Amino acid sequence: MTAQNSYSDIDYELLMKIQQGAMSYQYRGVPLQKNPFDLALYLWLLEQTRPQTLIEIGAYQGGSAIWFSDQARLLELDLKVFSIDLNVPATVTGPSVNFLQGDARELGTVLPSSFMNAVKRPLMVVEDSSHMSGTTAAVLEFFDPWLRSGEYIVIEDGILSDMRVEELYDGGPLRAIEQFLEKRGDRYEIVRSLCDYFGRNVTWNVNGYLRRL
Numbered sequence: 001m002t003a004q005n006s007y008s009d010i011d012y013e014l015l016m017k018i019q020q021g022a023m024s025y026q027y028r029g030v031p032l033q034k035n036p037f038d039l040a041l042y043l044w045l046l047e048q049t050r051p052q053t054l055i056e057i058g059a060y061q062g063g064s065a066i067w068f069s070d071q072a073r074l075l076e077l078d079l080k081v082f083s084i085d086l087n088v089p090a091t092v093t094g095p096s097v098n099f100l101q102g103d104a105r106e107l108g109t110v111l112p113s114s115f116m117n118a119v120k121r122p123l124m125v126v127e128d129s130s131h132m133s134g135t136t137a138a139v140l141e142f143f144d145p146w147l148r149s150g151e152y153i154v155i156e157d158g159i160l161s162d163m164r165v166e167e168l169y170d171g172g173p174l175r176a177i178e179q180f181l182e183k184r185g186d187r188y189e190i191v192r193s194l195c196d197y198f199g200r201n202v203t204w205n206v207n208g209y210l211r212r213l
């Protein structure tokens, strides 16, 4: 892939250096696999949309769930975080953070209708699990009927395409987003003001900040 047909303004060499830092970053002693751009964008998004429920798919060791919860508290939000993973982190706890064992491809099992009907609104969803296009597609399909106007679903790591590894992920998140929007494009907006805030797709969530219309 050349600089001309990449999705992001970040060139490949710099992208891989930032990725190295992001993969070793820690928050409160727990790995938090995010880069500075998206930490800033998420903070802005929390402040603007003031969610009361955040459902994250892909907890890893829990760093991002704790970070979301802590930031929400500083912003005086009444936010509950539910973070789902195939393997629930054992070592971390945090106020208002709930780790649930579940599979992104079978979310109806861990998030039954009784649960989804009861979540406090606004809802915000962050998909950060396997990044296989089929998994991302399953998450988008699951949440589509539940999301209400103005709520966000953030699809992480479309940047894998610019990292030149999308084949390993069967096209990765970007393929899933593109195919989903071909069907449901009338119901969602890719929020360019977030994706392009620091430059064109200077975010790991390339074309991934989706707002339900």
Ligand SMILES: C[S@@+](CC[C@H](N)C(=O)[O-])C[C@H]1O[C@@H](n2cnc3c(N)ncnc32)[C@H](O)[C@@H]1O
Pocket: 031, 032, 033, 034, 057, 058, 059, 060, 061, 062, 063, 064, 084, 085, 086, 087, 102, 103, 104, 105, 128, 129, 130, 135
């Ligand atoms: C990129 S890490 C999450 C990073 C975390 N959100 C953070 O920012 O620190 C991806 C996580 O997704 C989980 N995962 C992979 N496939 C999954 C699936 N089908 N369902 C649920 N979780 C999955 C992995 O176990 C891993 O912990």
